[in-house]
Amino acid sequence: MKTRARVLLLAAVLASCLRAGTARAQLQALWSGERLQAGQAANLFARWEGEVPFYGTLLDVPPDWSVRRAWVVRPGRGPMPLRLDTLTSGRFRLRPDRPIDGPLVLCIETTPGGPGLALWQLASLEPSESSAKKLEPRTAEVQRQALFVQPADTENPRNYVLAVRRGARPLLVTDTLLRRLDLRHPFTVALWLKSTDRDAVVLSTWRGDEQQPYPIELVLDAAGFLRAYRGRPGRHQALITPRPVADGSWHHVALSYDPASGWTRLYLDGRPADSLYVPDVTSIDPPEALALGGRPGQMETDFGGLLDAIVLDRHAWSAAQVRRLFRRADPPADGLRLDFEAATLRLPPGMRRRRADLFFFEPLQHLQALSTDDGQVLLSWTCTDRQTRAFVVERSTDGRDFAMIARVPADCSGLPFTFRDPSPPDAPVLYYRIQQELEGGVLYPSAVLKLGRAPVQSGRALLVGNFPNPFQGRTTIQYELHEPMPVRLSIWDLSGHEVRVLIDAVQSPGRYTLTFDAADLPSGTYFLRLETPEGVQTHKMILVR
Known part of the structure; x- marks a missing residue:
């Protein structure tokens, strides 16, 4: 910007999103594109604020990503470059020449590697207790974000x-x-x-x-x-x-x-x-x-x-x-x-x-994955896009390399669509995605569903949720217990009234699955409530007619 005074551009650059707080926590938000393209430039962003100066941060990205440079922007001031040190493949240290008082926005220029699900994270650096000159990551303050990297040749042939x-x-x-x-x-x-x-x-x-x-x-x-x-x-x-x-x-x-x-x-x-x-x-x-x-x-x-x-x-x-x-x-x-x-x-x-990779259509919504008692996996989603001709269901054990397991005709009426994976591999974590097959055979991938299949950890009760969600009339509810304990499972409406008690008993360890029939309830939002000695867990359910 050459003609408008620079102070006008930068004086309020962070005013609506950066306000110094009194809490010690510094990394307040991470931002990145939900869908990037392999081999094309991308920026990662983070907001930093609070009472502790910015000493730097550790950045972790997939090993096949490149990181070119990083800088910070403070209200009313120009960009300030950061020193970029490569520690290992996919790990970088970003730090200023001297500590910087917030608030500020951290900007990181990267190039994503291969396609698939990608995770990146930041960990704040602070002086160690033994030496003020030595910076150590603050392990209690790690922020992570997931995104999806499309293949480099992804493009809409109709646009x-x-x-x-x-x-x-x-x-x-x-x-x-x-x-x-x-x-x-x-x-x-x-x-x-x-x-x-x-x-x-x-x-x-x-x-x-x-x-x-x-x-x-x-x-x-x-x-x-x-x-x-x-x-x-x-x-x-x-x-x-x-x-x-x-x-x-x-x-x-x-x-x-x-x-x-x-x-x-x-x-x-x-x-x-x-x-x-x-x-x-x-x-x-x-x-x-x-x-x-x-x-x-x-x-x-x-x-x-x-x-x-x-x-x-x-x-x-x-x-x-x-x-x-x-x-x-x-x-x-x-x-x-x-x-x-x-x-x-x-x-x-x-x-x-x-x-280019710009597609005009309605992406899938309400994606869910659920493990059944017999070892199968249920997937659910809703579609309202009339251009979608079929759903291509894909599975992965690492979140990056996906293989097609089924192609099914599309139902884009807006009602929940359910797919059953009858023979999932024996792996602690599975990843699923659904490709929308559009007119002309163009495929567009959904967000990635991550499903943990390991047993629940000791001393915990876990409310998995309901499936499908939204649902019509009937839905499957699942929760897990690791030890015997009293359980009360109930349904509440938006006004705070309890409308149904499903379970009120002492139960043994295990995974529990039950069907909830809402035929006598009006459409709307309801809350599933699990009460145990471990505490109270809630889950929102949407009933549609």
């Missing part, structure tokens, strides 16, 4: 996106609809975005002149968060996403403006992210152009990444509309919709059309 190379000339969009961006009329701007860049303008109507009012500018800030700006001379207002967006995976961004109510709302991946209330907004001169990948009049962009399905609508979309439309390849737009399917589209140097 083109816009690839923007850093240094390209921004693509200018001129349309009579831009006249509505005068802050007197409602509008919605929406797009799909994939990038690892920071301090980069994604989309803008502002030329960088502090005296020029403007209705919208989308920026990836120094910490990877996305900010939506609008401004008047000497004043810039901003909304910010609650998590970094520049992580190397696809994100949907929508900004709606309703002058009648005074609300401007920012959405990320179909969910509300931030809002701004300003009543009686004074109108401005509408912009002459909307620039993609930079600002109007800018010769070279600082942004590099992928864009698609850009919409400028005459109406302010509600939260329900955003949630319903953001996964559609051709969302109905009363205005301008820009995709990149046409080969005749004229693009400036540094931009091109290409295939």
Whole structure:
């Protein structure tokens, strides 16, 4: 960012997500893309705050990942690089030259290795009791996160996106609809975005002149968060996403403006992210152009990444509309919709059309796995996507190498779908995933289900849950005991009333499975409650009709 004062960009970069606390705990959140692509750049993020300075952290990633560099961003200050030491394959030490007071955001630039389930973790470093110069990991404070790495050649053969190379000339969009961006009329701007860049303008109507009012500018800030700006001379207002967006995976961004109510709302991946209330907004001169990948009049962009399905609508979309439309390849737009399917589209140097791993469909929901008393495994999920033709069920013993065990016709009515694995291998942990087979034979994997099959540890009672969930009428409940103990298993509704007692007795050690028939109960949310001398465990169940 060269034209806007740097303090404006960074002064509030972490304001909505970083607040110094009084607790000793430092690592407050980890962020990464849910789906990355093998061999393509990705960023990992963490939030650090509290009363103890940041001395550094240990980073563990899969051995076939590479880590190039790391830095921290503090409110009102520029990025500060960290020293990166390789300890062993997949283990790195990240530390500053001197301790840094929080709050801050930690950013790590990586390249994922092979496809499959991947885990990464951070452990805080602190001076040892024997020597202040020696740093040791704080084992009680380890944060882990799982993600899925897609094969390098994953792409949607039915869709083109816009690839923007850093240094390209921004693509200018001129349309009579831009006249509505005068802050007197409602509008919605929406797009799909994939990038690892920071301090980069994604989309803008502002030329960088502090005296020029403007209705919208989308920026990836120094910490990877996305900010939506609008401004008047000497004043810039901003909304910010609650998590970094520049992580190397696809994100949907929508900004709606309703002058009648005074609300401007920012959405990320179909969910509300931030809002701004300003009543009686004074109108401005509408912009002459909307620039993609930079600002109007800018010769070279600082942004590099992928864009698609850009919409400028005459109406302010509600939260329900955003949630319903953001996964559609051709969302109905009363205005301008820009995709990149046409080969005749004229693009400036540094931009091109290409295939990518952006799929427009509804992914599977409510995935569950359950071991039965006879050694089999039950899987359950729900599907509402009408493009899905079949489910390809895959299994793994290590979470990385999956083999197909079945292909079954799809049922995407939204009701629970159940699959039984009759002969699972004898392993302490099994991993399952379901590939949605879309039109044209395209496969898209679900999140990975991890199922532990080892006996419950000594001295514990475990409420496994119910299966399927959501359920219609009947569901299977499972819990485990390691020693004899009194057990009370009951069902409660949302109002706090006990509606059914299933078990109230002393039971022997073992795994217990029973069927709950809810034929006489209305649809809604219920809670399964297991009471033992070990304590109380609860589990949410959803009954649908």
